[in-house]
Amino acid sequence: MNTINILWVDDEIDLLKPHILFLEKKNYIVTTCKSGTEALEVLESNTFDIVFLDENMPGLTGLETLHEIKEKNNALPVVMITKSEEEYIMEEAIGNKIADYLIKPVNPNQILLSLKKNLDHSRLVSEKTTSNYQQEFRKIAMDLSMVNSYEEWVTLYQKLIYWEIQLEDIEDPAMFEILESQKNEANIQFGKFIDKNYPSWFKPNTEAPTLSYNLFKDKVVPELSKEQPTLLVVVDNLRYDQWKAFEPFVSTYYKKESETPYFSILPSATQYARNAIFSGLMPRDMERLHPDLWKNDTDDGGKNLHEADFLDIQMKRLGLTHLKHEYYKITNLKSGRKLAENFKGLKENDLTVVVYNFVDMLSHSKTEMDVVKELASNDKAYRSLTQSWFKNSPLLEMIIQAQQMGFKLIITTDHGTINVKNPSKVIGDRDTSLNLRYKTGRSLSYEEKDVLAAKNPETILLPSLSMNSAFIFAKTDLFFAYPNNYNHYVSYYRNTYQHGGVSLEEMIIPFAVLNPKQ
Known part of the structure; x- marks a missing residue:
C-alpha cells in the first residue's frame, strides 16, 4: 500500500493521541495542527491525501478553514468532525463538498472506515465488482445456453447491460473483454432466436412481445387520462444502456412507476419502426391503407414526414378523439430551445408527443465526422456522450417543466443501434x-x-x-x-x-413510465 499522509486539525489534538497511534500502527502518517491558521500554513508547504478537520475551534472555525482549503485545493478530501448536530453546519459543510461528516466522539474504526471510503474506494469497488461479475459470469453463461423466450432475452440483456455499466470504471480491462465476448455470444444466440421465432409473432393467438406497431395501443393508451396530462418522449435511436446512463438525471424530478423494455420491429430503422409506433400498423398495412403517407426505401423524399398524421389517424381509430394531443419533432438545438421556452403553453394538452432526434443525428454524424468518431469510439464513450448531451439539452429543461406542471412522463424510443x-x-x-x-x-x-x-x-x-x-x-x-x-x-x-438489423442493442429497447415527484 502507498503511504497515506493525513493532516488532522483539532484544538484538542492531545486528547486524540490513541486515535493517532491506532492509525500509525496501520502505516498511516499523521501530521497534527491545533488551529485552522496553522493548518493553512502547513498545507502551503506540504502535500496531504486527506484532512480531518474539527468544526469548533477558536480563531478560524472549521467551516472557515474548510472554505480556505477548498479555494486552494478543491480536490483535497476534507472530513469534517464536530460535536454539533446543527443542521446549518451540516448543510454548509456539504455545500463545500466535504468528503465525510463525523459526529464526536469518534472511535478509531469510524476514522479508518472514512479513510477506506475516501482513499481506497476505487480499488475496493473494483475488486468487489470484479469478484461479483466472475460469479455472475457462470450464471449468465448457463442462462445463455437455456434462454428460450423473449422474456428471458429481455432479462438476460438487462443483466449484461447492468454488468457493462458496473465494469466500465474498474481497472481490469481483462474483465471488460470477457464481458464483451459474452455479449457477442449472446448476440449470436439472439440472432438464432429471432430467426426462428420472429415470423410467428405476427400470427393470431401466438404469444409475442410488445412490438413497435402495438406499443401505443398496449402501453401508452392505458396511461392516458383527462385527469393528468402526459408527456410522451420518443428519443430516436436510443439504446437501453444509453437510457440507463441518463436515467439518474430524470430520477431527480420523476419517480419510475414501471420499466418494460419492448422489441423494435424489423427493420430496426426509423422509417419502419417509428412510423409503426405512430400509425399502430405494420409497414405492409401502412403502404396498403395509407399510400399517400408511406414511402418505401427506393421512393424519393423523406420517409418520416407524416408521423403526426399517422398519430391523428390512430387516435381516431382507438376512439381517443376526446383527448387533446399535439405532436412535435425536434431535429436541431434551435427547435429544442424554442419548444422548451414555450412548454408552459402545452398544459392544456392531455397528450404531448415529442420526438427528439439528437441521438440519431449523433450516430449518423459519427460515420461522417472524425471528431465524433473520436468522442464515441466505443459503447462506454457513446453512453458518456449521450449523458453529457442530455444534461445540457432542452429536453431535460422540458422534463423539469413537465414535472413542475404535474405531467406523467413516458420515455421510449423507436430502435437502438450497434x-x-x-x-x-x-x-x-x-x-x-x-x-x-x-x-x-x-x-x-x-x-x-x-x-x-x-x-x-x-x-x-x-x-x-x-x-x-x-x-x-x-x-x-x-x-x-x-x-x-x-x-x-x-x-x-x-x-x-x-441500425436496421438483428441485435440485442437494436431490438430490445426502453419503455419507462414515470410520475412527477412532489
Whole structure:
C-alpha cells in the first residue's frame, strides 16, 4: 500500500493521541495542527491525501478553514468532525463538498472506515465488482445456453447491460473483454432466436412481445387520462444502456412507476419502426391503407414526414378523439430551445408527443465526422456522450417543466443501434436499398449465415418493392459491403453506429413510465 499522509486539525489534538497511534500502527502518517491558521500554513508547504478537520475551534472555525482549503485545493478530501448536530453546519459543510461528516466522539474504526471510503474506494469497488461479475459470469453463461423466450432475452440483456455499466470504471480491462465476448455470444444466440421465432409473432393467438406497431395501443393508451396530462418522449435511436446512463438525471424530478423494455420491429430503422409506433400498423398495412403517407426505401423524399398524421389517424381509430394531443419533432438545438421556452403553453394538452432526434443525428454524424468518431469510439464513450448531451439539452429543461406542471412522463424510443465491426459481402441490383444493416431488393446475393432473410416480406408484414424482392437483416455486429471498392468501404464504415438489423442493442429497447415527484 502507498503511504497515506493525513493532516488532522483539532484544538484538542492531545486528547486524540490513541486515535493517532491506532492509525500509525496501520502505516498511516499523521501530521497534527491545533488551529485552522496553522493548518493553512502547513498545507502551503506540504502535500496531504486527506484532512480531518474539527468544526469548533477558536480563531478560524472549521467551516472557515474548510472554505480556505477548498479555494486552494478543491480536490483535497476534507472530513469534517464536530460535536454539533446543527443542521446549518451540516448543510454548509456539504455545500463545500466535504468528503465525510463525523459526529464526536469518534472511535478509531469510524476514522479508518472514512479513510477506506475516501482513499481506497476505487480499488475496493473494483475488486468487489470484479469478484461479483466472475460469479455472475457462470450464471449468465448457463442462462445463455437455456434462454428460450423473449422474456428471458429481455432479462438476460438487462443483466449484461447492468454488468457493462458496473465494469466500465474498474481497472481490469481483462474483465471488460470477457464481458464483451459474452455479449457477442449472446448476440449470436439472439440472432438464432429471432430467426426462428420472429415470423410467428405476427400470427393470431401466438404469444409475442410488445412490438413497435402495438406499443401505443398496449402501453401508452392505458396511461392516458383527462385527469393528468402526459408527456410522451420518443428519443430516436436510443439504446437501453444509453437510457440507463441518463436515467439518474430524470430520477431527480420523476419517480419510475414501471420499466418494460419492448422489441423494435424489423427493420430496426426509423422509417419502419417509428412510423409503426405512430400509425399502430405494420409497414405492409401502412403502404396498403395509407399510400399517400408511406414511402418505401427506393421512393424519393423523406420517409418520416407524416408521423403526426399517422398519430391523428390512430387516435381516431382507438376512439381517443376526446383527448387533446399535439405532436412535435425536434431535429436541431434551435427547435429544442424554442419548444422548451414555450412548454408552459402545452398544459392544456392531455397528450404531448415529442420526438427528439439528437441521438440519431449523433450516430449518423459519427460515420461522417472524425471528431465524433473520436468522442464515441466505443459503447462506454457513446453512453458518456449521450449523458453529457442530455444534461445540457432542452429536453431535460422540458422534463423539469413537465414535472413542475404535474405531467406523467413516458420515455421510449423507436430502435437502438450497434457498433458494427465486421463486413459481410452482399450483391444487389441498382434498386437495392442503401442501409448498412438491412437490404431490400431483387436478386440479392449474400452470406446466408450472416443474415436473417425474409424471401417473402409478407410473412413479417413488410411491403414488397417488386414481385421478387426480399429483405435481409444483418446479425451480430456485421454490416453489408459491396464487392466494388470493398476495402475503402469497409475501413470507412467499420466501428460506426448503425441500425436496421438483428441485435440485442437494436431490438430490445426502453419503455419507462414515470410520475412527477412532489
